[in-house]
Amino acid sequence: MIFYFAPLEGLTGAVYRRAHAAMVGGVDKYFTPFYSPGSVGLSKKEIAELDGDDRAITVPQLLTKRPAEFLTAVGQLYALGYREVNLNFGCPSGTVSAKHKGAGFLQLPDDMCTFFKEIFAGIDGVAPGMQISVKTRIGYSSEDAFPRLLEVYNQFPIKELIVHPRLRQDFYRGHPRYGSYAYAQENAAMPLCYNGDIFSLADYEAILQRFPATTRVMIGRGAVADPTLFLAIRGQPVADKRACLRALHDRLLEENSRRMGVGNNLLCRMADLWNYQIHLFAGAEQARRRIRQAANLAEYRAAVATLFREHSLLPDGAFVPPQK
Ligand SMILES: Cc1cc2nc3c(=O)[nH]c(=O)nc-3n(C[C@H](O)[C@H](O)[C@H](O)COP(=O)(O)O)c2cc1C
Structure with a gap:
């Protein structure tokens, strides 16, 4: 299995x-x-940021509907040493999809x-041999698309x-539409990667049971909640999860x-x-409020120290989506 x-x-x-x-893996x-490239591609700041990433394990993602913008940005990524780029056809945000970008592009096949x-x-x-992968939802407002x-x-x-x-109109609500993923497995000409609602080892096993041919899995919210989830799924759980979370x-x-x-932006970034991650800790609602x-x-710092000191890790703690 390949994990993203x-x-x-x-x-x-x-x-x-x-x-x-570096610390979990x-x-x-x-x-x-x-990254949303403009007519001159990526900004200097974006290029500097991408220059610090490990090319072997990082895939930059672009969001655009304009070939010229895409090709300019891809030329810059190539010059940086990247050999794969990902296209975003899934972002459900109103401002993005109103411009027919992200999931909005799915309305215009x-x-x-x-x-x-x-x-x-x-x-x-612009980028000889550059590989292009796509991350997509299954439609805008109807699976029929x-x-x-x-x-x-x-x-x-x-x-x-x-x-x-999911559809763009689903945002992150409800359950993944497994029927459409089954359709993709039967009909896609290229390798397929499953993404959606894997929050625990049990969720991962359920996906494999449903789709035994799966060879690639992408995990998002579940891994932000539990950064050790990939290791747990691989059968290599960390020995001291609390220490690992604290160090990270x-x-x-x-x-x-x-x-x-050290101002508000930092506090908001950490609170997000x-x-x-709060879902990993027992009875931590008040601690979450103190942190926020x-x-x-x-x-x-004091709120986080209290959380680690006074709340145990739940044996099966995992992300719980807000509306389900
Ligand atoms: C806060 C947030 C930000 C996201 N940002 C992006 C993004 O920049 N590009 C993208 O392709 N998907 C983005 N996504 C979608 C995720 O990559 C992923 O497809 C989605 O969360 C479903 O997978 P999960 O259930 O494992 O989280 C975002 C999702 C969330 C909740």
């Missing part, structure tokens, strides 16, 4: 990915949250076909199709504070992580 860490904007940025790879590749024709015609000119979308994908030399079997947290706090300063309400770094 899903891109999560605001959570799995460069600091997080590097810390996770179990991941074959990390996909970056999306003919335009998508033209987009692919142009990028595959131009890719060798998926066969046509897959027909489009199948016409092109897409390296791998990562499918999060302390490195994230230190590196984020170096980059962001705790919205996921910390007014400065000292209060934040």
Whole structure:
């Protein structure tokens, strides 16, 4: 099985990915949250950030519907040493999809076909041998759209199709639409990767039972909640999970504070992580509130210290989605 860490904007940025790879691991590749290139491609800041990542385990993700923007950015990624890029056809955000980008592009399969024709015609000119993978939802507002979308994908030399079997209109609600993933397994011309709602070893085993042919799995929220989940699934659970979580947290706090300063942005960034990780701890709702309400770094540190001191890890702690 090949394991991917899903891109999560605001959570799995460069600091997080590097810390996770160095201190926890179990991941074959990390996909970056999306970059939206403009007419001049990626910004200097974005390029500098990507320059610090390990090319062997990092796949930059782009969000665009314009071939020229895509090709300019891919040329920059190639110059940085990247040999794979991922395209985002899944972002459900209103501002993104209103511009027919991300999951919004799924409404326009003919335009998508033209987009692919142009990028595959131009890719060798800017980035010879660059591989293109796609991360997609199964439609905008109806699953009926998926066969046509897959027909489009199948016409092109897409390296791998990562499918999060929800519609744009689902956002993250309800359950994955397994019937459409089964359709993808039967009809995709390229290797397929499953993504969606794997929060525990039991969830992973259930997916394998449902889709025994699975060879690649991408995990997002479940792995932010439990950074050791990949290792647990691989049958190599960490010996001291609490110490591992603490060490990862302390490195994230230190590196984020170096980059962001010690103001509100830092506290919000760390509190966002705790919205996921808090599910690992027993009876920690009050501790979560203290972490979120910390007014400065000292209060934040004290709230986290209390959490680690006073709350045990749940034996089967895992991410619990807000509406299910
Ligand atoms: C806060 C948040 C940010 C996300 N950012 C991205 C992103 O930048 N690019 C992307 O392709 N998907 C993004 N996703 C979707 C995830 O990569 C993933 O497809 C989705 O969460 C389902 O997988 P999971 O159930 O394992 O989390 C995001 C999801 C969340 C909740």
